[in-house]
Amino acid sequence: MSDIPMSHPAEAMAPPIADLLAPRYAPRLDDPVFYPGVTAASMTDRICAIALREKPFLWWWVAFVPCMALTVLLMVAIVYLFYAGIGIWGVNWPVMWGFAILSYVWWIAIASGGTIISALFFLVRADWRDSINRIAESMMLFGAAAAGVYPILHLGRPWFFYWLFFYPNTMTLSAQFRSPLLWDFWALMTYVLASVLFWYFGLIPDLASVRDRARSPGKQRIYGVLACGFRGSSRQWKHMRATYGVMAAIMAPVVVSIHSIVGLDFAGAATPGWHSTEFPPFFVCGALLSGFAIVLLLIIPLRRLLNLEELMTGRHLDVLCKLLLTSSLCIAYAYLMDAFTTFYGGDHAERLMFTERVFGDYKPVYWGAMLFNCLLPQLLWFRRLRVNQLVIVLICLGVVVGMWLERYEIVVTSLHRPHLPSAWGIFHGTFWDWATLFGTVGMFLSGILLSVRYVPIVSMHEMRALIAARAAPAVTAEHAR
Secondary structure: OOOOOOOOOOOOOOOOHHHHOOHHHOOOOOOOOOOOOOOHHHHHHHHHHHHHOOOOOHHHHHHHHHHHHHHHHHHHHHHHHHHHOHHHOOOOOOOOOOHHHHHHHHHHHHHHHHHHHHHHHHHOOOHHHOOOHHHHHHHHHHHHHHHHHHHHHHOOOHHHHHHHOOOOOOOOOOOOOOOHHHHHHHHHHHHHHHHHHHHHHHHHHHHHHHHHHOOOHHHHHHHHHHOOOOOOOHHHHHHHHHHHHHHHHHHHHHHHHHHHHHHHHHHOOOOOOOOOOOHHHHHHHHHHHHHHHHHHHHHHHHHHHOOOOOOOOHHHHHHHHHHHHHHHHHHHHHHHHHHHHHHHOOOHHHHHHHHHHHHOOOHHHHHHHHHHHHHHHHHHHOHHHHHOHHHHHHHHHHHHHHHHHHHHHHHHHHHOOOOOHHHOOOOOOOHHHHHHHHHHHHHHHHHHHHHHHHOOOOOHHHHHHHHHHHHHHHHHHHHHO
């Protein structure tokens, strides 16, 4: 495949529709990590041209406008919430945790999945990671931002959020350090701060590459400031690589701890269906499942729309689908053990709650989670389906919906059947619940689209190192002959 024809270095052309449907763009099981013919120079020029393009693609506007409309809906929902109070939501006794908490857990799982792809697979030196880690890191960043909206809103009195910080205890209201909710706050703050630093630090060399190829003085100054004076000296590369490796080593346990602590928020309560030691590992497996699904949903359209099939090949789809299948099996095992421990134990309230979950008012939620999270991903056992883009998109959409249903099942079905029958009740989300949920989806996608538009979508410095490493054995063999 030839490079993108460019009449201007800062102008990347979208592939024609006929080329998008051509067989050579279809991923195959025997695809390498990148196609032959890709050089460090051609790859760098192509990625920089996307970021420096004078006008956005038409498809970018078609996607960005509705996403921004949803973001505006989120702003309206938040303003009205501050005006009218959380009574506009469906939360009430006994279900005092509604969409805010279940959506928070859902979003933080999506962000955690992106961190695992970027940090954990960097530590194990997985070569397929290099061309998709920037997408995973962007997903991590904006997923964490979407998750961070909910805890503040859920407080009811968000102007008192600072009570969770360390501050002089003049009102004898010191935070309870034995509470998992306090651990969750500090874990989330640490995770968000570390995520921003990890994303930005890995971006600095690529921002310098964009700066050096920009023709506009304004863009040169903007990207130059963002690049923090990076010039590619040996000393700068030495410090950059060492620091990035240390940050990746920090992010790997942080992402496990953040979702384990989210699980402890539930496990620390004496609520039927929550008081279980399996919640921390169960939530981590759920983060893997939803994270892999969202990454696949992002790279499949972007590789076609941005003409990046040479860098995001069938190899990436195959590996991510295998990881998705493995995570699904772990989730299925957790579901099985949840049922086993419930009926193996002697708590009547636990058994009643589980029976209600399976056969009661919320049975569509339970069986929907089972279908989308456990049964649908089993199609990925078939090798050809792991590179069938339409099948992958449908499975991943199902997983995303299924993981939200699982959070709904955990939060709502446990709370609506507490120990006291006199406190039983039914929960239904209101318009404002759904508006906030879809508004955060719009905010997340708007952030992804903005990063695609202005930030190098592929980690160029890591891809250059990978291309050089693959070229070195070929050069050595040629000299030997």
